[in-house]
Amino acid sequence: MDKTYQPNAIEQQWYKTWEENGYFKPSGDTEATPYSIMIPPPNVTGSLHMGHGFQESIMDALIRYHRMKGDNTLWQVGTDHAGIATQMVVERLLAADGKNRHELGRDKFIEKVWEWKEESGGNITRQLRRLGASPDWSRERFTMDDGFYKAVQEVFIRLYEDDLIYRGKRLVNWDPKLHTAISDLEVLNEEEQGSLWHFRYPLSDGSGHLVVATTRPETMLGDTAVAVHPEDERYKHLIGKTIKLPLADREIPIIGDDYVDLEFGTGCVKITPAHDFNDYEMGQRHDLEMINILDQDAILNDNVPEKYRGMERFAARTQVVDDLDALGLLEKIEPHTLKVPRGDRSGVVIEPWLTDQWYVKTQPLADEAIKVVEDGRVEFVPKNYENMYFSWMRDIQDWCISRQLWWGHRIPAWYDNDGNVYVGRSEEEVRRKHNLGDIELRQDDDVLDTWFSSGLWTFGTLGWPEETPELEMFHPTSVLVTGFDIIFFWVARMMMLTLYFKKEVPFKTVYVHGLVRDGQGQKMSKSKGNVLDPIDLIDGIDLESLVTKRTAGMQVPRLREKIEKQTRKEFPDGLAAYGTDALRYTYYSLASTGRDIKFDVGRIEGFRNFCNKIWNASRYVLQNCDGHDCGQDGSEDFELSIADRWIISQLQRTEIAVKEAIESYRFDLASQALYDFVWSEYCSWYLELSKPVLWDDNASDAVKKGTRRTLIRVLETILRMAHPLMPYITEEIWQRVKELAGKAGDTIMLQPYPEANEHRIDENAETAIAWLKGVIEGVRNIRGEMNISPAKKIPLILRNGSERDEELLKQTRSLLTKLASLESIESLEAGAEAPASSTALVGELELLVPMAGLIDVEAESARVQKELDKLDKDLASVAGKLKNPNFVNKAPEAVVNKEKERLADLESARARFAEQLESLKNL
Known part of the structure; x- marks a missing residue:
């Protein structure tokens, strides 16, 4: 073995070997327990970020663990077509050539998207390979591939036929730049400084006015009521009267509703049902008129007074304020901090907009999805996330599933010239089914929300609606690994759709992990300049390249300078190449049950040292075992020393702890138990305890063989136990030690995972070595305090020892003499006088080291x-x-x-x- 561990020299070579040999595929053993995980499909436009790295590392550990346990494992991999993100990427490429999608037309544009996907859409899957992920790449799926499209289409049609999908006019998050509805997850609500305008709304009877406050003055042109609390003594006598809406020249009612907060503002709230989600609900309750004042570009439309028509929304805001001020109806303006909703892709302010969309009736689907968690058929880990799930599911709203895009699953619905809608698998089927002859039909231009297609992920990837062998074998899947932020958007929807179409749960366990943040607990974002790329942590990156990467595309010089300065201060030498195993181990060490995961680069450096420790320990073992009889032939002519029995015993306890931790999804505890055993017990103590045996010319061949056998077999077991967490270094070393350990096979990943044998737990050996370690550490402390060289042989006097101490000394004397570098060991009677000494205690036992002749006092x-x-x-x-x-x-x-x-x-x-x-x- 090389003197130092160089991960870049082995990682990609091993990955290529694994993939080419098909080691990632299911075993095909129909008698074995099936174990399956579906990868949360990353966007085809994406690249690996720290959250991905963490999540994929967790899944890979589970898959590798169960593969070694002998289960028939499938890790299903695939990517999401990412409707908005992908369409934006290709539109930008077209714009660079002076073209746009409308010039190309829909069909040609879709061809361009597929071309881009084939050329550039595989970046994240290449990065997953770099992380050591071991899914079955031969089964890779894409949410727009033909087979998956068939599943999506089938689900839409059946839900429509079962009266669970409908088309209706409702309020949605509207992106005026991208011209599409978007989900809540695609809306960023961040605090910004704005204003709160207070306007006077005159009562129609001339008896006074009410003061309302708003952060969006332009929307007052669409007001259809003013609401007060029905118990508010100031206003309840006005309920049923009307307001003369300024500028719009309309009368609107004053209504009473419990939603109004008596303590907030003036206690009067303007209600604009077509442009505010809370107002929409109130409008539904009170049967208010819905007046949409904006078009798809957020330009004021013909439903407002002529003066404002054609004005951009923010220009209209200024004009409305000026006009109300001129009328003496502007009472005051206050600075106000508010959360402004912006599209995560476009960056523009999102408008609640009333428009025709397709919806799924979710309540009938949600009832069963609630029940399977209540009765334990689906378990959340940690359990507290069930409450988050229940709170959303019990107050669920209908799901808007249409998007105004070209890239995606086009809605299988056709319209005639009278607006009648027909749903089917093709236009031919629709004509045949409804006897439409040759009348003109046009297909709906909208596509389905990507969350709709990914909601079918567990069964659509396995061949549904066909009843495939894979579907029979691997569904329901075993566990879903996901972040808490998409419990509503993805987890709940998979539950509802799978239960409806498969009549079974999509997964038995939902393991919910936290979000990866920087070392100070801040969210990683480009604007903060604290983003880390997992690949950079694996392969390393120099400072200048890191600065360039973090500031790329930043248009604000002050922000760019701030982030450059921050990066140079934090990483003056850039990032070292830590290797995949060190990064993965860092992830596991952070995988506690908390919501936030603080990632500190200092920890990955510590785990790179851990890799080096394993490497150097393996070199020592091979140097002392290679070419020797280590019992690899199965012969029993060996004798185990007390140290051998101790490390074997400790190994059993570690195997139990690691297994329990992995199976309870406590990867932090699993990694800690393994780390403590390897570093503190095997490397720091057992390797030292082996030297007096191996280097003792008087030791018997049987004892030496026992020690060599233990050295190599414990190491080989460590490698198998660590493999799910550290795949590369364990494979590399295992290939070198397998024969000495009496093992055969082409790869460690198909070896059996270690199982503890409780009969090999030896409490006597554990007690003896614990005593020995205490005495050695006591002597070493005395040396350190008195500045005595570790090489200098010194006398040791034991005083106040028990019979048990004497017995333990008898068992460990030769080891103690050599490891503590002692010239003699003497026991004194209790109370007997000893020479002037430096002392230490091990329980009641006193350790005395006479100083005469050892130091110049x-x-x-x-x-x-x-x-x-x-x-x-x-x-x-x-x-x-x-x-x-x-x-x-x-x-x-x-x-x-x-x-x-x-x-x-x-x-x-x-x-x-x-x-x-x-x-x-x-x-």
Whole structure:
């Protein structure tokens, strides 16, 4: 093996081997337990971000674990056609050539999209491979492929025929730039500074006025009521009267509704049912007129007074305010912070807009989807996410499924010239089914929301509506791994549609993970300049390239300069190449049950060191085992030392802990248990405990064979146990150790996952080695405190020991002598006088190391005093700074906290040195 672990030298080579050999495919063993996961399909336009990296790493660990457990595993992979995102990408490409989609026409434009998809749409799947993801690539699906389209079309038609899909005029999120309805998930609500305008609305009878407040003055032209709380003493006598709506010259009613907050504002609310979601609901309750004042471009239409027609909405806002002011009806304007809805793709302000769309009646579908969670057929992990699911499902609204795009599943509906609608699989089927002859028909121009097609993902990818063997074998799927932010948009919709069409749940468990944020807990975003690319963490990136990447496309010089400065400060050397395994292990270590995942690059550096530790330990094992008899032939002529029995026992406990953690989706606990065993037990202790045996010319061949056998077999088991989390380094090392460990096979990923044997848990060996470690650490502490070289042999006196201590000493004496570098070990009777010594305790047992001849007490005392003097000087400086009000009150909180931590560290160090000086005085 090379002296240092170089992940870039092995990763892509191993991945190619795995994929070419078909190791990712289901085993085909019909007797084995099926285990399946459907990948949440990433957008075909996308690239791997930290959230993807985290999620895919979790899924890959589960799949690799169950594959090694012998289950017949399928990880179904695929991408979503991403209607808006993809159409925008291709439209931008056309614009660069001076063209647009309307010039091409729908069919030619769709051809261009498919061309782009074939050339550039596979970026994210290439990145998934780089992450080590092991789905069955031979079954890769796309939500626009022919087979999936058949499933989408079938679902739409059946729901329509069952009276669960209808076309109606309702309020939607409308993007005036993209000219389409969009889902709530595609709307970014971010705080912006605006104004709150207070207007006087005169009562029709001339008896006074009401004051209403609004953040969107232009919408008052579409008001159809003013609402007050029915119990509001100020206004309840006015309910039933009317208002003379300024500028519009219409009378509108004053209505009473419990929705109005008596304490907010003036207690009077203008109601614009066609341009506000809450007002729409109130309009429904009170049968108010719906007046749509905007067209698809957010230009005021013919439903407003002539003066305002054709005005852009924000220009109309200014004009309306000026006109009301001129009429003496503007009472005041206040600065106001509000959440402004913007399209995540277009960036423009979204309008609630009344338009004809296709809808799914969700309540009939939601009832069964609620029931399967209540009765445990579907389990949420963590369980608290069930409450989020229930709250949305029990107050569910009909689902708008149409989008005004060209790219997507075109709605299978046709219209005649009288506006009658016919739904079918093709125009020919519609004509035949409804005896329409040769009358003119036109197909609906809209396409289906991508959430509609992805709602069929668990069964549509397996061949439905055909009853395929894959559908029979792998559905319902085993677990869905997803973020909490799409429980409503995707998880719930899959539940409803799958239950309706398959009469079974889509998955048995929903594992909900948190969202990956930066080390300070902030959301990762390009505008904040804190985005990390998983591939950069794997392969490394130099500082200049990182700066260029983070500032690309930024039009605001001040923001670009800020992010460049921030990046140079945070990563002065760029990002090192940490490798895939270190990145994946970092993800697992963060996979707790909390909502937010704070990603600190410092942690990935620690796990790269962990990879190096495993690599170096393996080199030591191979150096001591290669070419020797390690029991690989199955012979039993070996003897296990107490250290061998201890590490084997600890291995069983680790296997139990890791298995329990993975099966309960606590990857943080699984990774910690494995890390602690490998680093603290196997590498830090067992490898050291093996040296006195292997390097002892007097040790028997049977004992040496037992140690070599244990070294190689525990390592090989570690590799199999770690493989789901760290696929590359484990495969590379396993190939080198498998034969010595008596294993055969082409790849570690098809080896059996380790199963604990509780009969091999040896509590006696564990007790003995725990005692040995305590004594060795005690002696090492004495050496450190007294500045005695680790190589210098020293005497050790044991005092106040029990019979058990004597027994444990007998079992471990040779190991203790060599690892603690002792020239002698002597036991004293309790109360017996000992020479001047430095001491340590292991339980009640006293460890005494006589200092005579070991150190120059006077010189050592002078050295310690010098350290104390330096610490006193540093303490005075830091304490003085913290007593200075100017520093404490004016310095950033983080700087002050850092000084407080430094003070605590200095005080702790001073206490240690003072104790050491006192010990020297007693010698």
